[in-house]
Amino acid sequence: MSSQTQYTWDGCFDEPVSDLVKRYTASVDFDQRMWRQDIRGSLAHARMLARQGILSAQDFADIERGMATIAAEIEAGDFVWSLAQEDVHLNIEKRLTALVGDAGKRLHTGRSRNDQVATDLRLYLRDATDGILALLREFQTALLTLAEREAATPMPGFTHLQVAQPVTFGHHLLAYFEMFARDVERFADCRKRINRLPLGAAALAGTTYPIDREFVARELGFEGVCLNSLDAVSDRDFAIEFCAACALVMTHISRLSEELVLWMNPRMGFIRIADRFCTGSSIMPQKKNPDVPELARGKTGRVYGHLTALLTLMKGQPLAYNKDNQEDKEPLFDAVDTVIDTLRIFADMVGTGITVKAGAMAAALTQGFATATDLADYLVKKGLPFRDAHAVVGGTVKAAEQKGVDLSALSLAELQAFSSLMTEDVFAVLTVEGSLAARKHIGGTAPEQVRAAIAAARQRMA
Numbered sequence: 001m002s003s004q005t006q007y008t009w010d011g012c013f014d015e016p017v018s019d020l021v022k023r024y025t026a027s028v029d030f031d032q033r034m035w036r037q038d039i040r041g042s043l044a045h046a047r048m049l050a051r052q053g054i055l056s057a058q059d060f061a062d063i064e065r066g067m068a069t070i071a072a073e074i075e076a077g078d079f080v081w082s083l084a085q086e087d088v089h090l091n092i093e094k095r096l097t098a099l100v101g102d103a104g105k106r107l108h109t110g111r112s113r114n115d116q117v118a119t120d121l122r123l124y125l126r127d128a129t130d131g132i133l134a135l136l137r138e139f140q141t142a143l144l145t146l147a148e149r150e151a152a153t154p155m156p157g158f159t160h161l162q163v164a165q166p167v168t169f170g171h172h173l174l175a176y177f178e179m180f181a182r183d184v185e186r187f188a189d190c191r192k193r194i195n196r197l198p199l200g201a202a203a204l205a206g207t208t209y210p211i212d213r214e215f216v217a218r219e220l221g222f223e224g225v226c227l228n229s230l231d232a233v234s235d236r237d238f239a240i241e242f243c244a245a246c247a248l249v250m251t252h253i254s255r256l257s258e259e260l261v262l263w264m265n266p267r268m269g270f271i272r273i274a275d276r277f278c279t280g281s282s283i284m285p286q287k288k289n290p291d292v293p294e295l296a297r298g299k300t301g302r303v304y305g306h307l308t309a310l311l312t313l314m315k316g317q318p319l320a321y322n323k324d325n326q327e328d329k330e331p332l333f334d335a336v337d338t339v340i341d342t343l344r345i346f347a348d349m350v351g352t353g354i355t356v357k358a359g360a361m362a363a364a365l366t367q368g369f370a371t372a373t374d375l376a377d378y379l380v381k382k383g384l385p386f387r388d389a390h391a392v393v394g395g396t397v398k399a400a401e402q403k404g405v406d407l408s409a410l411s412l413a414e415l416q417a418f419s420s421l422m423t424e425d426v427f428a429v430l431t432v433e434g435s436l437a438a439r440k441h442i443g444g445t446a447p448e449q450v451r452a453a454i455a456a457a458r459q460r461m462a
């Protein structure tokens with residue numbers, strides 16, 4: 001090695017890399033978070049090399065010992081991360097060599113940082129996926145708990161944010177359960193494509209050593225190996241898919257957040273969010289703000305941004321590995337942190353922090369003629385074509401509006417002025433309870449159906 005060598009790789013360089021470029025190209029500040037995955041991947045690689053006779057048993061024992069020391073140092077906060085060593089991979093390799101000598105220098109046999117980083121990232125995202133899946137299930141359980149408590153609590157269902165038809169609050173929450181159930185499916189599906197081993201691809205073309213990729217895959221719990229070496233080192237589809245799944249989780253969280261904020265406004269006053277999820281104002285002593293849902297709604301934007309960043313990162317890259325890919329980590333890490341923190345808080349908030357004000361929900365149902373469709377359905381069942389029934393009820397609503405009362409407050413005589421088909425039994429369909437109970441098919445809002453849906457949801461999660 002020439003005396004000016006400062007890097008693992010600058011044997012053919014004529015001058016040292018400038019300090020600014022060093023800082024510009026280093027990733028250790030952020031990719032050190034993958035140290036566990038990096039050590040795990042290296043140990044599986046080394047074990048395979050030893051098994052294949054490419055590395056001696058003694059070298060492998062030294063590598064294992066060195067890695068155990070390094071893991072303990074990092075865990076304890078004693079490891080010195082150095083910008084000069086560029087990234088997590090070279091930092092660990094350098095330390096390994098300092099600890100165990102030549103065995104450390106032999107670790108990189110038959111491997112490149114290109115397949116190494118792709119492996120680390122897949123291991124990291126697989127762990128993150130498992131963490132997110134567990135939290136999604138926790139959050140779904142919280143939704144079911146609240147839905148069960150409020151399975152028969154009537155509230156206005158809205159379309160165009162105008163009163164549409166009565167629904168139960170439990171039913172409304174189950175809509176969110178379905179969204180997050182799809183998120184679970186998406187992450188579980190994405191996990192299959194994350195869970196493939198790039199190692200063995202080396203820099204791009206494979207390696208000349210008699211390696212056993214299947215063994216390494218089994219060691220690391222991968223379902224199989226990436227089948228083309230060029231694709232193995234350059235593919236980041238799994239990362240984009242993962243981020244897209246994160247973006248959709250945030251979309252769902254954001255929609256719920258928007259509703260929570262609306263429901264907490266005194267004009268609606270449908271819920272109270274416990275103080276531990278709110279903050280006050282520095283000037284207005286009376287304020288209690290729903291900061292958690294607001295912030296979650298805001299943070300949704302950054303995850304969308306990360307997805308766009310990753311898609312853009314890939315679109316112009318020729319095969320195979322390009323340094324561009326170093327830029328994949330920060331968006332992914334931030335997406336992981338954002339989704340994990342958000343789901344944690346939401347599971348707690350929905351599970352223990354929301355008080356429902358059933359009176360305010362019921363009061364809102366007396367405005368907006370929420371049972372008008374039920375009246376039209378009633379007339380249809382008495383033989384009137386639906387379009388005619390629609391027109392009759394339109395007139396009835398207008399009359400009730402002028403009188404300033406709900407449909408159920410009109411007298412039979414007043415109702416019959418619009419259609420003689422209406423008889424005493426009409427009042428049963430004009431009540432909120434009647435309206436809810438009538439929608440008792442699968443997916444409907446009848447309290448008995450909501451309870452059945454909750455039981456079925458619990459089964460699906462088991």
Ligand code: ARG
Binds near residue numbers: 117326
């Ligand atoms: N730090 C790099 C990354 O994050 C590791 C791979 C670098 N490979 C290379 N040949 N420069 O992608």
